[in-house]
Amino acid sequence: MTTVEDALTRAHRTRNTFLRITDERAAAVVSQGPLAGMPFAVKDIFDVRGTRTSAASRVFDDRPDASRDAEAVRRVTAAGAALIGKTTMSELAYSGLGVNERFGTPTLSRAGREHVVGGSSSGSAAAVRAGVVAFALASDTSGSARIPAAWVGVFGFRPSLGRYPSDGMTALAPTLDTAGLIAARLEHVEAVDRILGGDPGPAPEVPVFVVPHEEYLSGCDGDVLDRFHADLARLRAAGFRVAERRLESLELARRLHRLHVPIVESEAYAAFGRYLEEPDLLSSQVRRRLERARTRLRQGSADPLYGSVSSLRRQFRRELGNALLLSPATEIDAPAYDDVRASAEAHDEVNARALALTMVLSYLDAPSLVIPFGGGGLPRSIQVSGASGWDGRVLRAARQLGAAPGLSETARHW
Numbered sequence: 358m359t360t361v362e363d364a365l366t367r368a369h370r371t372r373n374t375f376l377r378i379t380d381e382r383a384a385a386v387v388s389q390g391p392l393a394g395m396p397f398a399v400k401d402i403f404d405v406r407g408t409r410t411s412a413a414s415r416v417f418d419d420r421p422d423a424s425r426d427a428e429a430v431r432r433v434t435a436a437g438a439a440l441i442g443k444t445t446m447s448e449l450a451y452s453g454l455g456v457n458e459r460f461g462t463p464t465l466s467r468a469g470r471e472h473v474v475g476g477s478s479s480g481s482a483a484a485v486r487a488g489v490v491a492f493a494l495a496s497d498t499s500g501s502a503r504i505p506a507a508w509v510g511v512f513g514f515r516p517s518l519g520r521y522p523s524d525g526m527t528a529l530a531p532t533l534d535t536a537g538l539i540a541a542r543l544e545h546v547e548a549v550d551r552i553l554g555g556d557p558g559p560a561p562e563v564p565v566f567v568v569p570h571e572e573y574l575s576g577c578d579g580d581v582l583d584r585f586h587a588d589l590a591r592l593r594a595a596g597f598r599v600a601e602r603r604l605e606s607l608e609l610a611r612r613l614h615r616l617h618v619p620i621v622e623s624e625a626y627a628a629f630g631r632y633l634e635e636p637d638l639l640s641s642q643v644r645r646r647l648e649r650a651r652t653r654l655r656q657g658s659a660d661p662l663y664g665s666v667s668s669l670r671r672q673f674r675r676e677l678g679n680a681l682l683l684s685p686a687t688e689i690d691a692p693a694y695d696d697v698r699a700s701a702e703a704h705d706e707v708n709a710r711a712l713a714l715t716m717v718l719s720y721l722d723a724p725s726l727v728i729p730f731g732g733g734g735l736p737r738s739i740q741v742s743g744a745s746g747w748d749g750r751v752l753r754a755a756r757q758l759g760a761a762p763g764l765s766e767t768a769r770h771w
Contacts, residue, residue: 359488361386361439364396367489368441373461374483376401377408378442390437391548398484398493400477401443402450403427403536404525412527413460414448415638416629427525429494429536429553436552441490444480448640450496450529451625453504453711454697454704455479458640464694465509467735472691475505475711481539482509492540492549498530499621500687500715502537503740506727507686510736512546513727514538514752515719517745520554530624532663533719543755546726550752557749564754565680566592566741570603573611576713577688584737585685588730592683592758599683606673610720611713613662620720622650623659642704666720673721674744681754682742686727688713690735714740724748726755 359367361383368378375398388394404410404423411417426434434440445460447453455476456462463483464471474482481493482505495502497515506513514537521536528534536553540546550557568589574582593599630647632638639647688710697704718725722745730739741758743751 359396359491361394361396361441364439364441364489367487368484371484371487371489373463374444374480374487374489375442376411376413376445376460376480379405379408379440383439383441386434386437386439388437390435392433392552393437395438395492395545396441396490397433397438398441398444398481398490399427399430400446400481400493400495402446402496402527403430403443403494405430405440405443408443410527412449413446413457414643415459416449416632417527423525425525428522430525432522432552433494433549441484444478444484444493446479446481447477447501448643449625449629450477450498450501451643451646452476453500453708453715454692455505456642456697456704458642462694465691471694473508473694473697475508475691477501478505478537478539482506482511482513485509485511485539485541488541491542492538492545495537495539496526496529497535497537497719498533499712499719502539503686503715503725503727504711506539507738507740508691508736510729510738512538512540512543512729513686514540514546514550515725516550516554516748517724518722520724520748522553528628530621532620532624543728543752543759547752547756550748554748557752564597564750564757566597566599566683567602567604567677567680568599568683569607570601573604573607574685576710577685578690581685581688581690585739588737588739589683597758602676604673604676604682606669606676606721607717609665609672610669610717613665614716614720617661618650618653618657618659619716620659620662622646623654626650626654641701642708645701645705662720666722669720670722670745673723677744681747681751682723684714684740684742686715686738686740687711718742721745724751726751728755728758
């Protein structure tokens with residue numbers, strides 16, 4: 358494991374990843390506890406005592422320094438982890454791409470071009486991917502931990518709502534917001550989950566998996582689907598039961614999201630819409646989304662979604678039975694930074710596609726783990742999800758996948 362001193366050195370060498378590096382705090386850590394000496398970072402929506410929580414936005418330029426740590430930060434530091442710093446993000450956590458006009462955008466170089474790492478927890482994923490930290494606290498409302506994890510090839514976990522403490526977190530859409538994790542190894546996810554969420558429960562029998570009907574995945578790029586089907590074939594060859602099933606709850610949640618004002622848009626506008634009247638305060642991307650929300654709210658509301666989420670979650674649980682869901686994390690691979698910046702239309706279209714699959718699972722309160730699934734070339738991953746409250750089952754299933762014979766060297770070292 359990277360030492361605290363090495364982590365601090367690497368953090369100072371990163372570009373567009375950290376907003377603040379907490380040298381003195383990291384150096385003073387007492388290396389005892391279940392996370393003893395483990396370097397970690399936090400997305401800048403979590404309060405850290407003595408620092409300003411900015412959510413990477415001018416909106417909070419005048420916010421005073423936090424007087425205490427967010428509860429999630431307090432728990433992991435009490436367990437011995439060393440806080441290296443606070444990471445950058447999409448402004449206000451309101452984008453799936455990780456672009457930030459003010460603080461810079463983390464990117465990864467591939468084939469001679471810079472690609473975005475995804476958002477909104479972009480800096481958290483970049484810090485883990487670069488080997489600076491073992492794990493990072495993120496958030497996940499519509500996919501903010503899972504998308505960047507998938508695009509950089511690390512683990513990303515969205516727990517069930519309420520499993521992790523939210524005290525001291527700046528909210529975007531409280532109905533769907535949750536703290537999340539991005540980590541280099543599955544054992545790090547498991548260790549931090551025990552600190553934040555408690556006992557994951559008994560290990561299940563060999564899991565049964567279902568995949569959505571092909572029509573539900575028709576929006577995916579061909580390369581994404583090809584890799585997904587290849588990974589399913591590897592799982593079947595390793596002895597896992599994987600069946601295709603039409604899950605009406607997935608399709609209904611997506612249909613309602615498209616027909617009505619999304620919950621995230623409604624709640625983000627309630628929280629930040631007033632800043633539209635202040636010129637140059639918001640980035641162009643956030644301003645467009647808030648303006649679109651204002652227009653849509655004049656014509657409709659999110660009430661049909663609020664009224665449906667409980668029944669959708671019950672239906673999803675019934676349709677799964679004793680199975681877990683396998684799906685791609687996103688419809689697309691990480692786009693090139695220049696392509697995202699080509700026009701407002703290009704940015705917004707790519708952002709919508711990035712969020713399309715993860716957003717549906719957020720409505721269903723499905724604990725979901727993005728697993729890097731080995732292989733060369735582009736980072737490849739698969740997403741394992743369960744019904745609300747099945748966090749332990751999802752994590753245990755990931756452990757069983759990693760132990761299966763015939764999978765890649767990467768998988769077997771989870």
